[in-house]
Amino acid sequence: TLRIKDITHVKGIRENQVVGYGLVVGLQNTGDNSRHTQMTSQQMLQSLGTVIDQSNYIQKGTSAAVIVTATIPPFAKEGDKLDVTVSAMADAKSLTGGVLVQTQLRAPNGEIVAVAQGPVSTGGVRAAAGGASSSKGVTTTGRVPNGAIVERDILSTIGDETTLTLLLDKADYTMASRISKTISTRIAPAKALDGGAVEITIPSKYRDDRVTFLSLIENQVVGATSEKAKVIVNERTGTVVV
Numbered sequence: 368t369l370r371i372k373d374i375t376h377v378k379g380i381r382e383n384q385v386v387g388y389g390l391v392v393g394l395q396n397t398g399d400n401s402r403h404t405q406m407t408s409q410q411m412l413q414s415l416g417t418v419i420d421q422s423n424y425i426q427k428g429t430s431a432a433v434i435v436t437a438t439i440p441p442f443a444k445e446g447d448k449l450d451v452t453v454s455a456m457a458d459a460k461s462l463t464g465g466v467l468v469q470t471q472l473r474a475p476n477g478e479i480v481a482v483a484q485g486p487v488s489t490g491g492v493r494a495a496a497g498g499a500s501s502s503k504g505v506t507t508t509g510r511v512p513n514g515a516i517v518e519r520d521i522l523s524t525i526g527d528e529t530t531l532t533l534l535l536d537k538a539d540y541t542m543a544s545r546i547s548k549t550i551s552t553r554i555a556p557a558k559a560l561d562g563g564a565v566e567i568t569i570p571s572k573y574r575d576d577r578v579t580f581l582s583l584i585e586n587q588v589v590g591a592t593s594e595k596a597k598v599i600v601n602e603r604t605g606t607v608v609v
Contacts, residue, residue, distance in 0.1 A: 372585030389470030399457035431459035538563035
């Protein structure tokens with residue numbers, strides 16, 4: 368059997384992607400040699416009150432321009448912490464040992480949603496000596512665990528005035544039918560709209576307490592359908608899941 372909460376999610380309750388451009392500093396000559404990294408470093412230092420006449424005064428190789436990405440969960444609140452992914456933009460050899468400098472993370476509409484900063488942890492290893500180098504895994508992409516702080520609450524609406532819709536994580540006509548029948552029998556009227564959605568009518572006593580209503584629904588169990596076997600390979604960390 369499966370709990371409904373493990374195979375569905377509520378329509379409208381979604382994650383949000385944010386992205387930012389920043390700098391990783393403190394690299395041991397494994398940073399990039401791009402001009403825009405030097406210019407960004409100059410602008411950052413000027414914002415901190417340091418006067419630098421030319422950007423090429425800044426030593427190359429000790430910093431790297433990066434793209435910082437994160438996913439904001441639904442109902443995130445101001446002050447919540449999130450993991451962020453940091454990826455090199457130019458010819459940096461490795462981000463190992465670097466620290467991400469405070470970076471603003473923006474939503475697609477340009478609004479600043481979170482700010483990220485902290486030491487970068489990579490899933491690979493790179494070594495160089497005597498003109499030769501060897502690497503295992505990917506060292507130009509890393510993570511900053513709990514590196515981002517949410518700057519504003521994320522508002523989400525649970526359904527409309529009288530209904531809410533459950534979306535199956537994986538479309539399945541049989542499962543949609545089983546879910547609708549289970550909910551209709553035990554809690555409230557429900558119908559499968561298609562193989563990926565089940566619409567539920569909210570009883571009047573729960574319209575002002577939708578959290579309790581959803582709690583009742585998500586803990587209901589339904590019979591499992593046959594699953595296809597799959598293999599997932601993560602090249603960056605060298606992980607294989609069967």
